[in-house]
Structure formats: structure tokens, C-alpha cells
Amino acid sequence: MIPSAFNYVAPRSLEEALACLGRCEPGTAALLAGGMSLVPALKLRFARPATLVDIGRIAALRGIEANAGGIHIGALVTHAELLGAPQLADRPVFAETARVIADPQVRNRGTLGGSLAYAHPAADWPAVFLALGGEAELFGPRGARAVAAEDFFTGIFGTAIGADEILTGVRFAHVPVNAGSAYSKMRQQASGMALVGVAAQLVLDAAGAIRAASVGVTGVNAVPFRARSLEARLQGSASDPAALSAACALGITEADPLGDRHASADYRLHLLGVHAGRALARALARARGSAGDGADYND
């Protein structure tokens, strides 16, 4: 399969990339990062941009940096880099998620920024981005702005990124004290994408009760979402595994599952409860400082 013809530009800086976008007719240009979603789409001619702006050579979009506010992850950081990044050693949810995305070759190319910008309804990073309450950093002709994770996903394959903007990275606050997070996924057998994916973060108070819970869900609705109903139920509750399961058993009212040939809506709902329970249990273990890397989960 051969893509339709396009012009190709490979800017070296963000400013140059914006200028390239600015020179194109609105809606005719596409940004290219790792290409693991876009190149297959070009080959199938689902996407037929007149111009491809390859941002893959912009050094400013690379790298993971700890700073005063927390941690910044550049848009071009690959799944493979997130699997082994020493700067993320205290956030094992990143390696745990990266490990269950695609395969080694795809992880070597595919990027965090590309995954969030593409906003596939069964992609894994959106759940983690939501649960950890990250912020997307956007850069456009009007300058830089930040969008909170919860305002980022606007529809199926839709995000808050403007047509003239570039996602430059995401940032996350410092890991709160007594906090733990985890990701639990059921793979769709053919594609490996999430039939259901749940990321959870728990923050415990000094007495060990749940001070705050946040839960991000992918693969279930057309748009990834925060399970606010479950979070509210968990807040202030005792932090034992039985309490977590009981909270999950009461359901997640925000779920509006899609049914398809891979899983009926009912089955997805069932899986949602199971994986929410697993993600929360592992997040709890990590918040208490036990249980390590979850290597034998998520399969």
C-alpha cells in the first residue's frame, strides 16, 4: 500500500514547525511524530494530507526533566524510553503502561505526544494522563498554553489541540506523599489495544484512609474519562482491598460502553469493574510502599 503524494518538511525547531503549518491551507497539513498511527493511516489513504510536517527532528520536544513543579515529559519521548526512564523510577505506572503498549519495534518509534494527540479511544496513555491529573503543554502562534487532562479529550479522536498548535509535552505534579498509582489493561486479542484499561492513583492520609482517588478509563467509552462516581465513593473510605472491591462492585456510572465484535457492552462493563479493582489494589500496595513493578500483571 502506497500513500498518496504529499510534500514533506522536517523543521528543526518549534518556531520553524509553526511557520510550516502557517504556510499551509488550514486542514491540509499533518504533523508526523513516530508515525506509528499516521503512517499506517497514510498507507490506507485514510489520511491524505497535502503536507507532512515531520516534527521528529525537533530536539526541544525530546527528553524527560524533573523541575520545581514536578516532571516534564517531551512529546517525542517514545514508549520505549518511558519503559526504562530513570527519572520515572518513582512512578512505576509509566513503565507498567509502556510495557503493555504494542511491541518492541512500535515502542521504539511511537511517542507519548502522538498517542495523546491521536486520542484513539482504546489507547493506553490517555487513562494514565487522566488519573495522574497531567497537563498538556501546547504551543501555537498565540504562544504557549496548558490544558488539564480532563479538558484535553473532546470527542472520538478529538483533542483540545488547535489545528495550528503543537503538543510540546505533558507535565505532572510531584508524586504526593503516601501515593501510589497503577495501570491494568485487558488487551484486545487482535490489535493489542485496550479492550478496557484503567489507571488509578490513590493518596492515603496519615491514618491510612483514602484521602484522594483518581481513576482514568480508556477503551470503554468513545472518549477516555475520569470515573468520578468511583472516586467519590472511595474518598475517605478505609484503604483495605475489601473496601476497594466493594466500591468497584457498585459500578462506574460514567461508563457508556461501546459494544463491538471484540466485546459486548456488558462484557466491557464487567471487565471495567475487574480492572478498576486490580489497578486500585496495586495503587494501594504502592501507596503503602510495598509491591513492586507489576511485571506479571496486564496479560
Added chain:
Amino acid sequence: MKIALRVNSQDVEAEVEPRLLLVHFLRERLRLTGTHIGCDTSQCGACTVHLDGRAVKSCSLLAVQADGCAITTIEGLAADGVLHPLQAAFHEHHALQCGFCTPGMVMAAHELLGRTPMPDEAQIRAALEGNRCRCTGYQNIVDAIRAACERAGGCT
């Protein structure tokens, strides 16, 4: 568009259309037909090559994305007609039947051994997750990779 890259340690310059896929560039322009096209949809790994030392699926990259990079294909592994230890181990352990998946399998395994000289069986199988074989049932491929790293002094 003009691109300049290194392929199997040789400098290559070429004029290419931006839409040309890397795998087509390697096979049709450079006649390096050891890199195979199996699925053409990023699933099977038959087209695996190394780009700056990392295994990638060359059916899912544009040749222009490799501008300025170093590519290694299966043809780049044997030195002076002597099979690379991984290739020799595949041969000895009957790790191929039709051979279609083999170049991709070897290139994926090669990246693993560069990163993890002593992989256990689970790590070997995980490293082959992006590679499909429709013949062998994988066991002999795993055995061959283990044998290659044992010979190199690795493997638990």
C-alpha cells in the same frame, strides 16, 4: 527529495519521493531483498531493520524519516561470508521453515541481545512480540536465540 544515510555501513545518497516507504527503498532501490514485507500493516515484523541501533518496522516508516540515520538490514549481519552467531544458531536449531519471518526475527533478537545479553525465556518471547511466524511454533526460534547468547557467554 534528496536523502543521505548509511545502510549496512555504506554511505547511500538517493533522490526519493517523500511517500516512498523505507522498506520499498531498501528492497527496490538498494535491492536489499532480505527485508521482507509480510503484512504491510505494522503487525508481523518481517520488515524489521535497525534504525540507529533500534529495531523498527520498515513498512511503517518513510524513507525520508531515515535521512541522516544508520540502517542495518539482515544483509549487514554476516561478516566476510561468515554467518552472525544468531544466524548460525537459527540454522543449527532449525528455527526456520519457510524462512519468510526469519530476517525480522533475527533483527528483533539482535536488538534484544544488545540490550539484554542474558535474557530468560520470558524476555526472549516478549522481545518477539512484534514478530509473527506461521510455520515454526516459535519454540525453535526461542531455542536458537538462547543458544546464540549462551555461546556468547550470556543467558541464564
